[in-house]
Every structure is written in C-alpha cells, then in structure tokens.
Amino acid sequence: MTGKVLVAQGGGPTAVINQSLVGAVLESRKFRSVEKVYGALHGVRGIVDEDFLDLTQETTHNLELVGETPSSGLGSTRDKPDAAYCREIFKVLQAHGIDNFFYIGGNDSSDTVRIVAEEAKKAAYGLRCIHIPKTIDNDLVITDHCPGFPSAARFVAQAFMGANLDNAALPGVYIGVVMGRHAGFLTAAAALGKKFPDDGPHLVYIPERAFDEDRFLADVKATYERYGRCVIAVSEGIADKDGVPIATKLAKEIEHDAHGNVQLGGGALGDLLVEIIKRKLGIKRVRGDTLGYLQRSFVGCVSDVDQREAREVGEKAVQYAMFGDRDGSVTIHRTGWYSVDYHLTPLEDIAGKTKVMPDEFIAENGTDVTDAFRLYLRPLLGRGMPDAFRLRGNRVAKILKQD
Amino acid sequence: MTGKVLVAQGGGPTAVINQSLVGAVLESRKFRSVEKVYGALHGVRGIVDEDFLDLTQETTHNLELVGETPSSGLGSTRDKPDAAYCREIFKVLQAHGIDNFFYIGGNDSSDTVRIVAEEAKKAAYGLRCIHIPKTIDNDLVITDHCPGFPSAARFVAQAFMGANLDNAALPGVYIGVVMGRHAGFLTAAAALGKKFPDDGPHLVYIPERAFDEDRFLADVKATYERYGRCVIAVSEGIADKDGVPIATKLAKEIEHDAHGNVQLGGGALGDLLVEIIKRKLGIKRVRGDTLGYLQRSFVGCVSDVDQREAREVGEKAVQYAMFGDRDGSVTIHRTGWYSVDYHLTPLEDIAGKTKVMPDEFIAENGTDVTDAFRLYLRPLLGRGMPDAFRLRGNRVAKILKQD
Structure with a gap:
C-alpha cells in the first residue's frame, strides 16, 4: 500500500491508547511510500467532519511523550456509526485519497471498520482497513486480552x-x-x-x-x-x-x-x-x-506490559497493512509465561462480539x-506492583483486663 | 526519660502514617534506656482495652516495609475521648509503666494527648506525651503542612x-x-x-x-x-x-x-x-x-517528600521526648525552596484548633x-510527578466541507 494513512481513536479512553496511536504513526512514517499520516479528531465524528491533524508534521519526540500520556490524544467519540454513517466516512476517506485506515477502539469500533471496509470493496476502492484493539472491559473475542x-x-x-x-x-x-x-x-x-x-x-x-x-x-x-x-x-x-x-x-x-x-x-x-x-x-x-x-x-498507574503491547499492536497494524493483503483486527495470543505473538484476525470474527469471563x-x-x-x-x-506489609509483634499480656 | 514507650495511631489513615510509626519505633529502639516499645491496636480504643503489640519483637526489616505500606498498620479508631475516657487511658498507661506516649493523629488526637498529659500531671506521674501530626485535610495550625x-x-x-x-x-x-x-x-x-x-x-x-x-x-x-x-x-x-x-x-x-x-x-x-x-x-x-x-x-501514589517528613516527625517526637523536658506536638516549619525544620509546639497551641485555606x-x-x-x-x-503531552500536528484543509 502507498500514499496516505488515517488513524483515529474511538470509545472510552484508556491509559495506553496513545501508545497504539504513536505506534501506528511512527511505523507509518518509516515507509518511504507513505506520503501523509493524518489523525482524525474525535474518532469517526472527526472523519465525517474532516477534522484531520497532519501528524507527518509532528516531532518524533513529542509523539513519544504523547504515547506515555493517558486518554485519547486525538479525542474520541461515542458515535456508533450505522451503514449510512459509514458511507459518509468512506466518502471522506475517498475524497482525501486515504489508502490505509487504522481505527483504535473496542467492539463498536471494530464493527465500524468492518462496514467501512465493505463500502470500499463495493466501490472497488483500494482501502486497507485495520482495527487496533483497546478496551478496559477486556471483552473482545479471540485476543487473549485487550490493550488498556x-x-x-x-x-x-x-x-x-x-x-x-x-x-x-x-x-x-x-x-x-x-x-x-x-x-x-x-x-x-x-x-x-x-x-x-x-x-x-x-x-x-x-x-x-x-x-x-x-x-x-x-x-x-x-x-x-x-x-x-x-x-x-x-x-x-x-x-x-x-x-x-x-x-x-x-x-x-x-x-x-x-x-x-x-x-x-x-x-x-x-x-x-x-x-x-x-x-x-x-x-x-x-x-x-x-x-x-x-x-x-x-x-501514574500503568502496566509496562500494557504499554509495550499497546505500542506493538499499533506497529503491527501498519506492518499488516503494508506487507499484508487483507483487512483485519490485530489480536494478541499468549504463547508462554509470559510471552505473546500478534496475529491479524478477520474483522467479521471480532466485530460486534462480546467476550465475558470464562x-x-x-x-x-x-x-x-x-x-x-x-x-x-x-x-x-507488569513490573513494580506494590506490596503491603503488616506488623507482627507479639501481643503484650493485659494487666487491668485479665480474664 | 527511660523505660517503656507506647505508640498509637488515630483518625483516618494516610499513605504515610506508618512512616511516622516506624520512625518513632526505630528511634525509640536506639535508646539503651528504652526497655520496651509497645504499639496500641486501634488507637485510644486499644489503649483502654490493653491491646498492645510488643514492637521490640519486630524486625527492623519488616518495620521498614510496613513504613512504606499505606494506612494505619496498628489500626485506628474514630473514638474521640472525653475527660473520663482519657482517665481510663491514663490508668492503663500507669498500670503498664509507660513513660513515653506518642500519638499519631489529627486535631482530635492532639486534644487527647493534651488531656492525657494533664491527667499525668495531676497524678504527678512522669509521662512524656508527644503528638505526631498527620491528616490529609492539612488543617492543623502552626505546622506548615501535615504529613499525609x-x-x-x-x-x-x-x-x-x-x-x-x-x-x-x-x-x-x-x-x-x-x-x-x-x-x-x-x-x-x-x-x-x-x-x-x-x-x-x-x-x-x-x-x-x-x-x-x-x-x-x-x-x-x-x-x-x-x-x-x-x-x-x-x-x-x-x-x-x-x-x-x-x-x-x-x-x-x-x-x-x-x-x-x-x-x-x-x-x-x-x-x-x-x-x-x-x-x-x-x-x-x-x-x-x-x-x-x-x-x-x-x-502506589505517594510523595517522597511526604514519606521522609512523616518519618522524621516520628523520629523527632522520640528525640524531643528523650532529650527534651516538655510535652508537645511536632510541627513542620518551611525554611527555604524547599527545606524544613521541626519544632516542638505546646499542645494547647494545637489541640482542637482548625486551619483553613488562607x-x-x-x-x-x-x-x-x-x-x-x-x-x-x-x-x-515530590519527585517524578507525571506530565501530560498533546499532539500539535497542523490542521489538514477540508475537501468536502469547505466553507
């Protein structure tokens, strides 16, 4: 894929959602073929309104600092697009010549990505659509857990x-x-x-x-x-x-x-x-x-494991888009005690489905x-979890209140 | 002073109240003249009930770890002793031969210390009474601020x-x-x-x-x-x-x-x-x-300045008791940008008084x-306060929604 990249963040913020954003932006900027990296303000709402930041003009240093800052740096939205809304999104992507669409979000966001991808296919427009997972609820299927x-x-x-x-x-x-x-x-x-x-x-x-x-x-x-x-x-x-x-x-x-x-x-x-x-x-x-x-x-309360995984799902999303040939959602798969691999899972296997505690x-x-x-x-x-300690001194014999 | 030390914690817990406890306990144990260091469980309630832990039999290592653990390691109480209750306290202190009474707490606790000290004087019993300040409300007078x-x-x-x-x-x-x-x-x-x-x-x-x-x-x-x-x-x-x-x-x-x-x-x-x-x-x-x-x-959210000051007011309380000749409340006085000194302030200047924002x-x-x-x-x-960063990319010109 070539040309223009668009990244957006949807749903409730998390402590590490900006790691995924920064992972996607920095990885995109490494590709010689990528001309522009845009960020949509306030998720799909910002796409429809054409509220884009040109993140090609943001310093790497500040991006790293934003990555460590909680909540959604681009802003978010609670809009849950239906088919008509998704057609609006697609129209804007088409007008701006976007080739790669990355949406960081939960269940609803993965469904949005799925519908937008369908619209692109219908129009025979070459758009690569990748969902980057995040949710504090941990309720996405297939992935071992969700960043955030x-x-x-x-x-x-x-x-x-x-x-x-x-x-x-x-x-x-x-x-x-x-x-x-x-x-x-x-x-x-x-x-x-x-x-x-x-x-x-x-x-x-x-x-x-x-x-x-x-x-x-x-x-x-x-x-x-x-x-x-x-x-x-x-x-x-x-x-x-x-x-x-x-x-x-x-x-x-x-x-x-x-x-x-x-x-x-x-x-x-x-x-x-x-x-x-x-x-x-x-x-x-x-x-x-x-x-x-x-x-x-x-x-000021974050898991370093979460930070690095959130960063990596963002990076992997770009790699799947650039080197792969299909849309999907990036999923985390546990391989050891503790290690993970990342896969690209078809959107229809994730979108709109909810996982609960087994x-x-x-x-x-x-x-x-x-x-x-x-x-x-x-x-x-992650590392450095605090630990609580108790006093263990022996009891002193009572003098006035003896049984 | 010689002999036996009693430490207790009153009122609402704080993140660093155990630093004061540990400061008082470890400093007391350094004195050859100190035979026993007791901790009362659940503040004044534990004194009246004679629920004492012998902290002479606690390891220094575990005390240090308890010092870093938030909330009151000895337990606390909401009891606000009146004169009769204070007489009960004094009776117990007398029965156990306590020479030094350290009470870590806020306004109410400082007033308790004051009344107990009066009872001791009335009975011509040599009891050194020191109030060690703590409160998240920061409402004690005279002290620049309150540990916690x-x-x-x-x-x-x-x-x-x-x-x-x-x-x-x-x-x-x-x-x-x-x-x-x-x-x-x-x-x-x-x-x-x-x-x-x-x-x-x-x-x-x-x-x-x-x-x-x-x-x-x-x-x-x-x-x-x-x-x-x-x-x-x-x-x-x-x-x-x-x-x-x-x-x-x-x-x-x-x-x-x-x-x-x-x-x-x-x-x-x-x-x-x-x-x-x-x-x-x-x-x-x-x-x-x-x-x-x-x-x-x-x-997992604590100020290192607060930790060291809470430790020091505990240590200073013992030093005032051992080397000084009067009761009082340990107060913090700001001397520079940023440095402090500690004083011993008469109990009657602190007890029951409330400071509000000037x-x-x-x-x-x-x-x-x-x-x-x-x-x-x-x-x-303290050190390491987190900092938040924002994206600053330039706005992209709209294509579909031009004004």
Whole structure:
C-alpha cells in the first residue's frame, strides 16, 4: 500500500491508547511510500467532519511523550456509526485519497471498520482497513486480552489493596463499584490486590453471575462475622436472574419513589448497596466508593506490559497493512509465561462480539476468582506492583483486663 | 526519660502514617534506656482495652516495609475521648509503666494527648506525651503542612490530570468530589494537575467560600461555552452562606422527598450537582465521581517528600521526648525552596484548633487557586510527578466541507 494513512481513536479512553496511536504513526512514517499520516479528531465524528491533524508534521519526540500520556490524544467519540454513517466516512476517506485506515477502539469500533471496509470493496476502492484493539472491559473475542485492560486492572488492584488496608484500620463494610457492564474482568482484577489470606476483597460480584440480594446479604453477614469487616468489589453491570439491573431494583425497593425521575448516576449502585446493608444487617460503618473515571484515566498507574503491547499492536497494524493483503483486527495470543505473538484476525470474527469471563476464572461460589484467573492476569499487571506489609509483634499480656 | 514507650495511631489513615510509626519505633529502639516499645491496636480504643503489640519483637526489616505500606498498620479508631475516657487511658498507661506516649493523629488526637498529659500531671506521674501530626485535610495550625496531606494531594492532582484528559477526549462536564469538610486544601490540590492554559479543573469549590447555586451554574455555563467542556473540583464540605451543606440543600431542591430518609452517602453530592447541571443548563454529558477512600489509601501514589517528613516527625517526637523536658506536638516549619525544620509546639497551641485555606491561596473569583498556593504545594508533591503531552500536528484543509 502507498500514499496516505488515517488513524483515529474511538470509545472510552484508556491509559495506553496513545501508545497504539504513536505506534501506528511512527511505523507509518518509516515507509518511504507513505506520503501523509493524518489523525482524525474525535474518532469517526472527526472523519465525517474532516477534522484531520497532519501528524507527518509532528516531532518524533513529542509523539513519544504523547504515547506515555493517558486518554485519547486525538479525542474520541461515542458515535456508533450505522451503514449510512459509514458511507459518509468512506466518502471522506475517498475524497482525501486515504489508502490505509487504522481505527483504535473496542467492539463498536471494530464493527465500524468492518462496514467501512465493505463500502470500499463495493466501490472497488483500494482501502486497507485495520482495527487496533483497546478496551478496559477486556471483552473482545479471540485476543487473549485487550490493550488498556491491564493498566485499568492494575489501578483496580491497587485501589482495592489500599481500600483493604483502610478497612483493616477502621473496620466495617466497604463496597467498591468497578466499571464493566457485561464482562467482569476488571472487577475480578480487584482480587489481585489480596496478599494475606484474610485480605479483602472478600467478595467479588460480576455480571457473569446473577445477583441475588438475599444471597448477597448472607455473604456479607458471614464475612463480617468471620473477619469483623468486609471488602466487596462489585461490577456496575450486576443484574438479577432476569437481567434486571440491580441499581434499578434496589432503588425501587428502598421506595425511593422520587428517585425514579433521577438518572442513576455515578454513585447510585454503591450508595444503594450501602443502604441495603445498613438497613438489613444493622452494620453501622458501611462505606461505598464508585471508582468511576479514575480507573481508566488516572495518570501514574500503568502496566509496562500494557504499554509495550499497546505500542506493538499499533506497529503491527501498519506492518499488516503494508506487507499484508487483507483487512483485519490485530489480536494478541499468549504463547508462554509470559510471552505473546500478534496475529491479524478477520474483522467479521471480532466485530460486534462480546467476550465475558470464562467459567474457569470464576470460583464455584460465584464470589471469588480462581487461580487460573490469577495466572492469567498477574503477568499483565507488569513490573513494580506494590506490596503491603503488616506488623507482627507479639501481643503484650493485659494487666487491668485479665480474664 | 527511660523505660517503656507506647505508640498509637488515630483518625483516618494516610499513605504515610506508618512512616511516622516506624520512625518513632526505630528511634525509640536506639535508646539503651528504652526497655520496651509497645504499639496500641486501634488507637485510644486499644489503649483502654490493653491491646498492645510488643514492637521490640519486630524486625527492623519488616518495620521498614510496613513504613512504606499505606494506612494505619496498628489500626485506628474514630473514638474521640472525653475527660473520663482519657482517665481510663491514663490508668492503663500507669498500670503498664509507660513513660513515653506518642500519638499519631489529627486535631482530635492532639486534644487527647493534651488531656492525657494533664491527667499525668495531676497524678504527678512522669509521662512524656508527644503528638505526631498527620491528616490529609492539612488543617492543623502552626505546622506548615501535615504529613499525609502531600501524598493525598498528589493523588488528587494526578486524578484530575487524568480526568481532564478524559474530559478533553469525550467533552462534557465532569465533577470530582474531594474530601475536606472544613478545609479546602485537598480540593485545591486538583489545580496542580493543570498544565496547558485550557486544562481543567476549570472551577474549584472549597468550604472557605460560600457556595451559591446560581453563581455555580453561571460559572459552569460560561466555562462550557468557552471550552466546550468543564472540569470541576468540589469539596465534600461546601455549604451556602448560612452554613447549610449543599448536599442537603440540593437533595431538597430536586424534591427528592424520599431521599430525606436516606443518609447522604459517598456519591450523593456529586450525583446531585450532576443532576442540577443537566436540569438547569441542559448539557447532556455530565458525569460525577467521588474520589472517596481512594484518595487517602491508594497504594502506589505517594510523595517522597511526604514519606521522609512523616518519618522524621516520628523520629523527632522520640528525640524531643528523650532529650527534651516538655510535652508537645511536632510541627513542620518551611525554611527555604524547599527545606524544613521541626519544632516542638505546646499542645494547647494545637489541640482542637482548625486551619483553613488562607485568603492568599484563593483566587479573587473564589473558584481558582493563586500562584502562592502553587508555590506552597508544588514542592510537597515530590519527585517524578507525571506530565501530560498533546499532539500539535497542523490542521489538514477540508475537501468536502469547505466553507
């Protein structure tokens, strides 16, 4: 392929999505045949609006620094293009003589790439379309994991490591609500913050298992009685056996009538679970946090493994485009303990499909992870994971309060 | 002084409170005259219950590792002892022959130390009482700043640095609620996450200034019109000119009748502000996060300046006890750009008093910080603060959408 390259970023930002961008830009600029490398601002929206930056005129040095900066340097969009929207995209690509289209994103983005590629074929226009994966949800099929997930998982593990220490110092019940509407990978990552056998999170609730309120309260009660405290990780996407979101259900149950008019915002699920525990178990110190946007954009908590893989999927995308003869999505395949290879997978095998946590990663009781999951996730978290230590001094005999 | 040392930790945990503990323990163990070093579990509660660990029997190596671990290694308490409770404390100290009492904590803890010292004097019992400061709120008087605050401030600055990048990628309004009931230092720290002139947080609301809803909405509207987005840092403690908490006020205003029965939990203020902006300004993408417990116990975001100062106030406390002849609170005094000295300040000058942000740190418009505040806070954040970079490629001329 020759001529002009266009790169864009879609969907929610991640801590390493700019590594993929920079990998694609720098690799493209190495090819003598590449005349221009454009970046579209705010994803497909910027393509349709023809909002392009000429990244041929950006220094290598600044590109490297942008690569280390979290969130989407080109800006992103929540637009989910339909066929008509994709035709608009294709028209713009055609007008600007783009030969290579690289879109960094999740499920929806891979589907956009697929439709745009089809439009190009219909028009017999030589456009190479490559999807570069990213998502903190880790819900793309075929790939072993998605760039962006390891850094978010590291943030979640470190957050729960701290929350557990805090909860041990001032005992009570702590609930941390983690992102993930359908896949529980990120919530399950909280378990990687555990070190000592009585460390939290003691309970992990993911969307892959139906949430039952009575069961939940019994779990919390048993844990609280055993340890005098309880740390809980909950996916924002938990639902009951009929698929009704728990946030909706609890809001009704608390007879929060007026609440029906209020969109369930950031803190709602956490606050509702806190309220239910206080009311039904009579535990006084119950606290809830929603990790929110911090988990995907916190600056200064990143996995070096994630960084290098995000960079490489960007580079590989360009290599597949330049040396290969087909469109596709770059996928990561685990080969050892720990090593990976990259493949180019047909777009139709990825687009619009969702992966959830496999059963082998979920403990039988449904509220914990398995060693298989620990083995899967630990190498992705990278170097320099913090470690927590405890005092071990002997107890001093009581003098006034002898039994 | 000779004999037995008792150390305890009170109030909310911080990322470096164990540095002070370890500083006090290791320094005490250097003195030939010190026979035992005890740690009380869960602060004053553990003293009354005689729950002591013998830290003379803890390895130096593990103590160093505990020093680097956030949250209170001995456990903490929210108990605020009155005179009778302090007499119980004194009785236990007397029974165990404690000669030196070190209590690491904030305002309430310094007052406890003061009362216990008075009880000892009344009983003509030779007890040296030293308060070791810590609080993420930074609200102790006399001391330049409080150990624990710099690391929490660093977390807040990094969190807003990321939130700003996220908000730039997917524009809208973002509200981050920060801890601080009376003092706005920690919320104001969000401003240290700014780099480029149009970076957020664009608006900072602290308890030192009365919150006016109309003014707030006008500020948000103006910012949104100017930048197409708006990042806001808000103290959990903001109140109106009559001192009514804004969370309470907004809940009523939204006619959230049933909400009156529900304790305003973690996410409430953020959710309410989000709702008000959506309703009154008609902006669609409005998101809120409450930084919650993450900001005081996140593992892996710490200021090295804070670590070494927290260690030193612990060490100095022991030196004041061993070589000095009076009780007091260890205070930090800034001497240069950036250097500090430590003093021992009389307990009655510290106990129960609260410092808030001085006017010189607050911009005239009330929604920003001054350069004086930046100069105050920046050195406390320590080495290796992350930095954010932007793409600067030239715009490409439009082809289809020419004006």
